Amino acid sequence: MQPNSVSPASEKQHIVIVGGGMTGGLLAVLLAEQGLTVTVLDGAPAPVMPTGPAQLRVSTLTEASHWLLQNSGVWEYLDMSRVQPYDAMQVWDQDGTGEVLFRAREVGAQSLGWLLENGHLAAALYRRAADYPNLHWRCGVAVEGARREEGRWQVRAGDEQWQADLLVGADGARSRVRDWAGISGGARDSGHHALVATIATALPHNACARQVFMESGPLALLPLYSDPQQGEQRQCSIVWSGWPERIARLREAAPADFAAELQAATGEALGEVTLLSERAVFPIQERHASSYVAAGLALVGDAAHVIHPLAGQGVNLGLLDAAVLAEEVERATQSGRSCADSAALARYQRRRRGENLLMQNAMRGFQQLFGQRALPVRWLRNTGMRWVNQAGPLKRLFASQAMGRGADLPVRARPRA
Template identity: 40%
Template sequence: MSQKPVDIVIVGAGVVGLSAALALAATKLNILVLDAQAAHAQPSGNRELSDWSRRVTALTPASTQFLSELDAWQSMCEGGRIGPYTDMVVWDSEGTGLIEFDAGSLSLDALGYIVESTVTTDALVNRVNQTPNIAIQWDTWLADLDFTTTHVRVVPREGDEIHAQLVIGADGGRSVSRELAGIRTRQWSYGQKAIVATVRVAPEHSSACWQAFLPTGPLALLPLAENDLCSIVWSLDDSEAQTWIDADDQAFLRGLNLALGGRGPLVTEVSERQLFPLVQCHAVDYLSDRFVLVGDAAHAIHPLAGQGINLGLSDAQVLATEVSFAHSRGATWWAPSVLKRYERQRKGDNLAMMAAMQAFKWGFGSRNPAITMMRNAGLSAVDALPMAKRWFIQQAVGGR
């Protein structure tokens, strides 16, 4: 059975898919967002250790500016669950290399904000529900895409098929829409997983982000909106990650504090821990006829720089700008030439970030003394040179 046609189907109601929908709202095109989940989890109203979602993201000021333009940031802040960070300390656990910087040196209120993903999706869903030309259809798993000369047939596993002029694939790192559109990827697994958890620290975190580069992978301590709570992302080889998941809390805390090496506050309590596999994956092309990829569906990166969501928000913003511009001029807004302009602007940035992640992973994963010396000298040189340091900071706060 066929449903009423829509202009755009967005597959995936994650942060990127919802932001793309809202950024396109002013065109007045009819937009339908599909998601396989029943609905997103709501942010907790409570503030105990176990009440904080394990999945957090570090939003740059450029990303929060975009979320403000979508009228989502204001309500995100009202809940009191946004953790601004004003200082960043990055060090090499095997040597002397250290970079430190703070918001004041950039005349910013904060370098960024640690936010539970549920807070962001909740605010975006509320905005979508207030927008007449966007609808969300939950519980809808994309099963097939059929590209005809006049439209795309979007076929869910259950329910009516939908006809659209353009499909936006925002269905995350294991994108089904990307596969159905026949877009190849270059991907590799690090043979690593990230442990994520909420921890209590003493003394208070002072709104600082702490990141240690260990030979096993990076470990980040990210300040939440409660002064004594942080989120951790600890990347480890598969077998070691499982050992730390199975360890009892006291053993885990000892291991975590040892890994932090006395820098930053002491970790005194830990929530339930969760594991995420780490893969890097980049779509060879971001588009095919009447189809375009955004967010993790186009590029899943190592979380060591916490940039995944920020790159995805940039994708949503640039794609919406290009499509809206073409639409406002009465042009064929779904044409490959329009989508190509988006790809040209985003692919370079995304590739550069992925290459930097690879270089960090390679450099800090090595115990070779020559490489240890080079990276220590490199980190300290960046810290000492104002221009180099400014570039490093620019990457951290986002430059859109």
């Protein structure tokens, strides 16, 4: 199934979204459902459903993200054999005895979240886009510039040009849309690099997400779908964050040596491990745009904010950006105002910027807290983790927040009664 071909470039577009990843794709679907004309311009090739070995980049979806995707009709386009729900999450401190174990049943849920490949979700969104004749998704289109003239944005790619009442930057951390709007990206080096890879484990993961905090940085073992070649529940994605020199050494280590270090770092939580994939490394740089909006323009996802991946919340924050922006646009258009109404954009920023900044600061605080070697700090954090693990109401509160049960969720993201 192919998305609809683009309308002539001279035709006025209501909304142009630059970037067709997970956040931009969901936003396009939500806006198209309102009957607005939407064009997605994406420099990448058309996403395809993954087959074979698991892709390196995976995401953890919260309950809120699950409801968003289900209520927008995207969930049904996923290949459920490649989606792994998890109903437990274990977090511990390598330097002590502190540990917290969250279980879905403690918050009245069947799952705490879902794990799937980024490319898988992008492909499902692309397929869903084909259901809307008013949604035109152009792949392999590198946008070269945008300028605002006579109340509209003029977006240029090669010899083609689009006019947009509302221009949305969903083009990632190095957003060119953000630059064209003159908005500062607010970059900050976290001091960490991250290594991602896929492993097989001797022991089944039992649908439990695990994370160990070390002085050098956190290490997450994320349960993946069952691969017949690896056996039931014996495949995990890892995200190992740490000092650049340590991560570089891990990337270059022989597979057997890497596996041995991984086993030691996790206390052999899943027994012997085997490296199944290449090891990819990327720097972790936090960003928070000085503004999410400008005249006729909005930023969503990584174009607006990038946080440390230690809690796996980056994609979920972006999906909520998309849902809130779509909700505010719908509120404006239903009352006869423009999709780029300044009050609607201001409300979008007010609803999302504070929550995203709070999450970013929380992740930075966790990184700094667990990087401390001082004995009093280690004692306090281990004592605190044990206390949280025993304090039912507080643990349920943390689990609910991690599941995306926030106070200002868009209607589509709220769990059903």
